[in-house]
Amino acid sequence: MKKIGDIATIGFALFAMFFGAGNLLLPPFIGVNVGSHIWITILAFGLTGILLPFLGILSVTQSGETFNDLGNRVNKNLATVLGAVIMICIGPLIALPRTAATTFEVGILPSFPNSNPLWTSLVFFIVVWLFAIVPSKVVDLVGNILTPFLLVILTLLIVAGIAHPTAMPDASALSTAESFALGFTEGYQTLDVLASVIFAGIIIAATKAKGYHSIREKNKVVIASGALAAVCLLFIYGGLIYLGATAGIANTSIKRSELLIHISNSILGKYGTLAIALSIALACLTTAIALAAAVGTFFSALTNGKLSYKLLVTLTCLVSAVLSITGVDNIIQFAYPPLAFVYPIVITLVLYVVFLGRLVSSKSPYIAALISSTIIAVCNVLNILGLLAPHQLAVLNKIPFFSYELGWVVPSFIAFCLVWGIECLRGNTTQS
Structure with missing residues (x-):
């Protein structure tokens, strides 16, 4: 009780x-x-x-x-x-x-x-x-x-x-x-x-x-x-x-x-x-x-x-x-622009720590994910402010979900997994 x-x-x-x-x-x-x-x-x-x-x-x-x-x-x-x-x-x-x-x-x-x-x-x-x-x-x-x-x-x-x-x-x-x-x-x-x-x-x-x-x-x-x-x-x-x-x-x-x-x-x-x-x-x-x-x-x-x-x-x-x-x-x-910048960074930090924090102790994968989210967030803010040229926007729209202002999701995940995978391979190579 x-x-x-x-x-x-x-x-x-x-x-x-x-x-x-x-x-x-x-x-x-x-x-x-x-x-x-x-x-x-x-x-x-x-x-x-x-x-x-x-x-x-x-x-x-x-x-x-x-x-x-x-x-x-x-x-x-x-x-x-x-x-x-x-x-x-x-x-x-x-x-x-x-x-x-x-x-x-x-x-x-x-x-x-x-x-x-x-x-x-x-x-x-x-x-x-x-x-x-x-x-x-x-x-x-x-x-x-x-x-x-x-x-x-x-x-x-x-x-x-x-x-x-x-x-x-x-x-x-x-x-x-x-x-x-x-x-x-x-x-x-x-x-x-x-x-x-x-x-x-x-x-x-x-x-x-x-x-x-x-x-x-x-x-x-x-x-x-x-x-x-x-x-x-x-x-x-x-x-x-x-x-x-x-x-x-x-x-x-x-x-x-x-x-x-x-x-x-x-x-x-x-x-x-x-x-x-x-x-x-x-x-x-x-x-x-x-x-x-x-x-x-x-x-x-x-x-x-x-x-x-x-x-x-x-x-x-x-x-x-x-x-x-x-x-x-x-x-x-x-x-909206400052929130569109800071929110993806904080969400990335929260999600990866909650769901992968116990599995991955190294800092590098988290840093890679945060850098990716930050870069995409900056690009999204530039788009919101109308500072991107049409050809630049066309390239960015090829990123999954970028047109819905969720372009940080996939790149951050890829960056996390890529760095984590490299560290795992290095660890195995060292042990060999």
Whole structure:
């Protein structure tokens, strides 16, 4: 019974970590674009939004107790460089500005249509700064109340939407493969794979605190807890994709925040929309406080205290406030190239450590796989930015899945196997 209780506690903690309020804006928008290709898209989004974050935590668990242990499986400098890139992404570059922009567009704008995002952002980040500078239990209390409340409201929204859909899904202009690719790459915007390898230490510490110290015990608890969190996330994400597909919206360029408000208004009415707006706004605030504190702690430790925690939190809030004014859709659009670069690298590291970590102890195959993923990721970013000539793009499109922005998959696997095979042959030759 104790283990079941521990699994439930850690499982819901995992859910709370991965379930960011900003993520609510992504699935309905995907649903509008994929139309009748609902199930294949739910599968694709689930891979990058649910399964891979869980594997991210598992990869750290199998390597040690922190992201540094995972990075050291490949190179001692990898954890520092990649960790810094990840913290910038989940901090002032993308996730933090998005919390403020989401608060304004979903929590403030529907009730106060003439409000200015500048003042909302200013007030938002002043509050974030005050709580991050002086940690308070109020944040934990509000977060512990808000997460269940938001989950209950969303469950009502999804169940009511499934029982009484506004419209039937239309045929999509996208093919099945294109819908899968959209769901997979839009999952990057959750930032959960990046967050998982950084915040894995929290889950591992919680597991150890409950008496599970061996790798086998930790893995058992993490896997069971991850399965519980995955079921909850799959229900929420899948339900929201379905609501988007059945929203009766023909304009696929609709703003993500407007779409969520339209869906909640259609299903729950204005009071339901107000409840969602309030809970999302407050949830965004608590998430932002946690992220600002995490960024300050990480870079202060990285610089051995040369840059103080308070200075780093202040700079993080200032940069985030400026970027948040541009709006949710602009932040998501701006975020896509950097995420298209860093995500394949992190996914490659996670997948190969989880599935081949016990079989292959040498660092060279992992380095080869990461280099291959990095090269393809750079090429993909150049393509996204429109910097490739037609003949260059024609060559790159010969790489399997490159046109679906998954071109790193096959080259990384070939590079891993090739270097591993060479090392095995050298070992056999030496033994002979």
